[in-house]
Amino acid sequence: MxxxxxxxxxxxxxxxxxxxxxxxxxxxxxxxxxNDYHYETTALASIAAGTLKTNKVVLPLPANLPAGIHFKQxxxxxxxxxxxxxxxxxxxxxxxxxxxxxxxxxxEDYGVPGAKEYAMPIVSLDTALAVKQHVEKQFQNYQKSQDPDDLKIIVCGAWFSALEYLGALAARLPKLAAHYNIPLDQISVQCIEAKDNILPMFDDQLTNYVKDWLAKHHIVLRTGTPIKEVQANAVITDEQTYTANTIIWTTGxxxxxxxxxxxxxxxxxxxxxxxxxxxxxxxxxxxxxxxxxxxxxxxxxxxxxxxxxxxxxxxxxxxxxxxxxxxxxRKDFEFNDLGTVLALGDRDGVAKVFGEHKLHGYLASALKRVIDDRSLIEQSGLKAMFAHGRFDFL
Structure with missing residues (x-):
């Protein structure tokens, strides 16, 4: 056999x-x-921000494998x-x-000194949960420390996943501020990116929509700013040193x-x-x-x-x-590009679908949820979807 x-x-x-x-x-x-589970990688940003629970994105294994497939952890x-x-x-x-x-x-840390030791990635369920717990711990600690750096978050890199995290984080911050009795305007979030441009898969119209959205939600985007070093509580660039007690690494x-x-x-x-x-x-x-x-x-x-x-x-x-x-x-691989959707929280986003058709706003975010749910349906079936509560947004 x-x-x-x-x-x-x-x-x-x-x-x-x-x-x-x-x-x-x-x-x-x-x-x-x-691991003895599958998780939706596209949902890690929301897990890290705390806007989505793990049971919404995890499928236990081998329970959700088809008959005839053996599983070994x-x-x-x-x-x-x-x-x-x-x-x-x-x-x-x-x-x-x-x-x-x-x-x-x-x-990928690209050899930047200190990145591996002091910055937190979002590349797995465990790392996403670690980011969520760390941010909450810093906010809780601020009540005693009154250290402004406890309320500062630096995201290193403006890749697709970084921007989805920032979108989800912006949606969560008002609730976190209220829970820990922190004035929302004292929380600082910035994203530092080495390249001059972001989101090369989108045109200027959609990219500018994302930039405007970030600015409207008081998230500072610094492009053309290569990171030279990461320290325990600081990100060092050519121009200056930015301090924060939460440093997240999403450069690639x-x-x-x-x-x-x-x-x-x-x-x-x-x-x-x-x-x-x-x-x-x-x-x-x-x-x-x-x-x-x-x-x-x-x-x-x-x-x-x-x-x-x-x-x-x-x-x-x-x-x-x-x-x-x-x-x-055998047959050659042929990629059928169904488009790209970037979610900015659960009520906004941008998308390029069906060729060059562009969407932004709530419709784009709704499309993102449909795509994620379709993926889970095709991987596990409707029974698992209902069992894990994935349809409660309807």
């Missing part, structure tokens, strides 16, 4: 498992994940391709005939370090794969999601890593493995 291993239960890995289960293959399919340390094995921490290696690598991402991400540990040629732990999503020199190993780079047609650079592309890559990789086992031809 053919052994198929899937590493990682994020968007890509979980989707691949579901597609393979539908194929009714003569194969032993095992999904390996560090373990930490992957290395892929041993010569022996067709996956090495696990404190566990015996597992053999594979086909391998789908969907191990996700980690925070890279793929799982397992990629480098496995000796795969990569750039920031993303591997350039073929059009079939496998390795050029090993057709049995597929890489999808945040650890994979797929060149855009006619372009010298790959698609950006997003939830929707990970979802579609999971489908393609699973279909190509099934094609091999059924003695059918």
């Amino acid at each position: 053919t052994d198929i291993l899937i590493l990682g239960a994020g968007y890509a890995g979980l989707r691949a498992a579901k597609i393979l289960a539908k194929k009714k293959l003569n194969a032993n399919i095992t999904l390996i994940n560090r 373990a930490t992957v340390t290395k892929i041993d391709r010569p022996n067709q094995q996956v090495l696990l921490a404190d566990e015996a290696p597992l053999h594979y005939d086909y391998l789908i690598v969907a191990l996700g991402l980690v925070s 991400v890279s793929g799982s370090p397992v990629i480098s540990a496995s000796g795969l040629e990569n750039r920031r732990n993303r591997v350039m794969v073929t059009d079939e999503l496998c390795l050029e020199d090993d057709k049995s190993v597929f890489l999808i999601g945040d650890v994979a780079a797929v060149r855009m047609p006619g372009k010298p650079f790959p698609y950006p890593a997003t939830g929707q592309i990970a979802f579609q890559m999971g489908v393609c990789a699973a279909n190509n493995i099934a094609a091999d086992l059924n003695h059918e031809p």
